[in-house]
Amino acid sequence: MTYCVGLLLKAGMVLLSDTRTNAGLDNISTYRKMFVFEEPGERIVAILTAGSLSVTQTTIARLRDTIEDEAAGTETPEPSILSAPTMLRVAQIVGETLAQVSADVADKLARMKQSATASMIVAGQRKGGAMRMFLVYPEGNFIEATDDTPFLQIGEHKYGKPILDRVVTPDISLIDAQKAVLLSMDSTLRSNLSVGMPLDLMVIEADHCTPSLTRRIEANDPQFMAMSEAWSEALRSAYRHIKL
Amino acid sequence: MTYCVGLLLKAGMVLLSDTRTNAGLDNISTYRKMFVFEEPGERIVAILTAGSLSVTQTTIARLRDTIEDEAAGTETPEPSILSAPTMLRVAQIVGETLAQVSADVADKLARMKQSATASMIVAGQRKGGAMRMFLVYPEGNFIEATDDTPFLQIGEHKYGKPILDRVVTPDISLIDAQKAVLLSMDSTLRSNLSVGMPLDLMVIEADHCTPSLTRRIEANDPQFMAMSEAWSEALRSAYRHIKL
Numbered sequence: 159m160t161y162c163v164g165l166l167l168k169a170g171m172v173l174l175s176d177t178r179t180n181a182g183l184d185n186i187s188t189y190r191k192m193f194v195f196e197e198p199g200e201r202i203v204a205i206l207t208a209g210s211l212s213v214t215q216t217t218i219a220r221l222r223d224t225i226e227d228e229a230a231g232t233e234t235p236e237p238s239i240l241s242a243p244t245m246l247r248v249a250q251i252v253g254e255t256l257a258q259v260s261a262d263v264a265d266k267l268a269r270m271k272q273s274a275t276a277s278m279i280v281a282g283q284r285k286g287g288a289m290r291m292f293l294v295y296p297e298g299n300f301i302e303a304t305d306d307t308p309f310l311q312i313g314e315h316k317y318g319k320p321i322l323d324r325v326v327t328p329d330i331s332l333i334d335a336q337k338a339v340l341l342s343m344d345s346t347l348r349s350n351l352s353v354g355m356p357l358d359l360m361v362i363e364a365d366h367c368t369p370s371l372t373r374r375i376e377a378n379d380p381q382f383m384a385m386s387e388a389w390s391e392a393l394r395s396a397y398r399h400i401k402l
Numbered sequence: 403m404t405y406c407v408g409l410l411l412k413a414g415m416v417l418l419s420d421t422r423t424n425a426g427l428d429n430i431s432t433y434r435k436m437f438v439f440e441e442p443g444e445r446i447v448a449i450l451t452a453g454s455l456s457v458t459q460t461t462i463a464r465l466r467d468t469i470e471d472e473a474a475g476t477e478t479p480e481p482s483i484l485s486a487p488t489m490l491r492v493a494q495i496v497g498e499t500l501a502q503v504s505a506d507v508a509d510k511l512a513r514m515k516q517s518a519t520a521s522m523i524v525a526g527q528r529k530g531g532a533m534r535m536f537l538v539y540p541e542g543n544f545i546e547a548t549d550d551t552p553f554l555q556i557g558e559h560k561y562g563k564p565i566l567d568r569v570v571t572p573d574i575s576l577i578d579a580q581k582a583v584l585l586s587m588d589s590t591l592r593s594n595l596s597v598g599m600p601l602d603l604m605v606i607e608a609d610h611c612t613p614s615l616t617r618r619i620e621a622n623d624p625q626f627m628a629m630s631e632a633w634s635e636a637l638r639s640a641y642r643h644i645k646l
Contacts, residue, residue, distance in 0.1 A: 349564050381646070
């Protein structure tokens with residue numbers, strides 16, 4: 159499994175993903191699930207992925223191919239995610255590519271009576287436009303984060319949702335937002351083995367169109383361990399002091 | 403959906419269930435999911451149910467029929483859950499009854515390409531025996547709570563698992579255990595509409611073979627509301643004080 163979460167706030171966007179993939183419980187690997195495409199200052203598109211690794215890797219590769227073709231001056235059937243006129247169009251392109259890859263793979267897997275699907279969070283901004291964040295479903299359709307629901311999750315989302323439900327509003331600071339996604343991930347890591355360290359964290363400030371922070375958090379990261387331990391202790395203390 | 407949780411502790415057993423059932427999101431009802439069978443001081447068997455209401459109601463009705471047949475002196479093909487020699491045999495009887503009912507219903511539903519399954523938590527003690535708690539799967543097989551894993555959950559279990567993972571050990575008091583299951587339920591209620599108030603709470607002290615507390619907690623219960631609010635406040639405060 160996977161756990162990825164994205165927050166769309168007034169101050170910017172905060173994205174966090176784990177890196178664990180598994181083909182059966184006895185075949186566990188580490189793969190990056192956070193991908194960034196940018197023209198610094200002009201446009202940034204970050205994509206988080208969950209689901210079948212063969213589907214997500216191929217989808218990302220095709221998106222990258224189109225960007226490279228454009229850069230090389232080759233004519234492409236449709237714009238790349240770095241040249242599409244709007245973020246809505248970017249989400250559509252990701253959705254169409256994902257659905258096409260899924261369909262290709264599904265044909266192959268149907269013979270084995272297996273299936274492979276994937277979903278993605280697409281977050282970005284182009285200069286002069288608004289920050290937007292989308293959850294792209296396996297079929298290619300998508301929903302968008304709003305002020306009412308300023309976070310999107312893919313993968314193993316349930317363990318880490320209660321803390322987000324309680325503390326995330328569009329007005330929180332980027333520091334508080336990082337705490338929220340890291341604590342949400344911490345709960346998920348503790349309760350589900352199929353989500354694992356290291357983590358990838360990214361912060362994109364509003365209107366900067368480039369990441370202000372990109373951080374790989376390893377399993378023994380002292381800062382994350384301290385935060386995790388402090389949160390455990392705070393929860394236990396709060397629990398002890400709650401009156402029945 | 404449903405959320406039911408049971409803790410097996412040295413001091414006793416604590417059980418909590420919600421009451422929401424739904425046939426589609428537009429057809430929501432309240433049904434008790436906690437059932438108690440007892441011969442006070444001699445034996446207690448508590449059953450929590452999740453899944454298809456038609457399956458769980460029929461299963462409970464059949465278990466009750468056998469008890470009544472025995473009480474009336476009618477010969478029954480196998481012992482009732484109040485006369486079975488051990489708690490293990492009780493779990494087997496519940497499992498066999500559940501599997502049989504599921505199979506009967508499955509035959510009817512197969513024509514509609516639908517399915518109906520259910521799972522149960524069976525907790526109890528007979529005089530002179532140990533307290534035991536089982537999770538019975540739809541197929542009738544079961545697992546048992548142990549010192550390593552002193553809690554069992556059925557239904558929508560993920561939202562409420564992180565708090566249990568953090569605070570539940572076999573040594574906690576029955577008061578702390580009640581706080582743990584109520585906070586676990588509180589997180590679930592906040593994050594999932596398909597789990598709903600009122601709640602049924604039961605505490606069975608070790609070696610008493612009768613409930614020491616049976617409580618229906620209504621939606622406007624001032625004590626539960628105060629605890630829920632205090633927990634929210636404590637979480638938000640802990641979150642504010644965590645350093646990144």
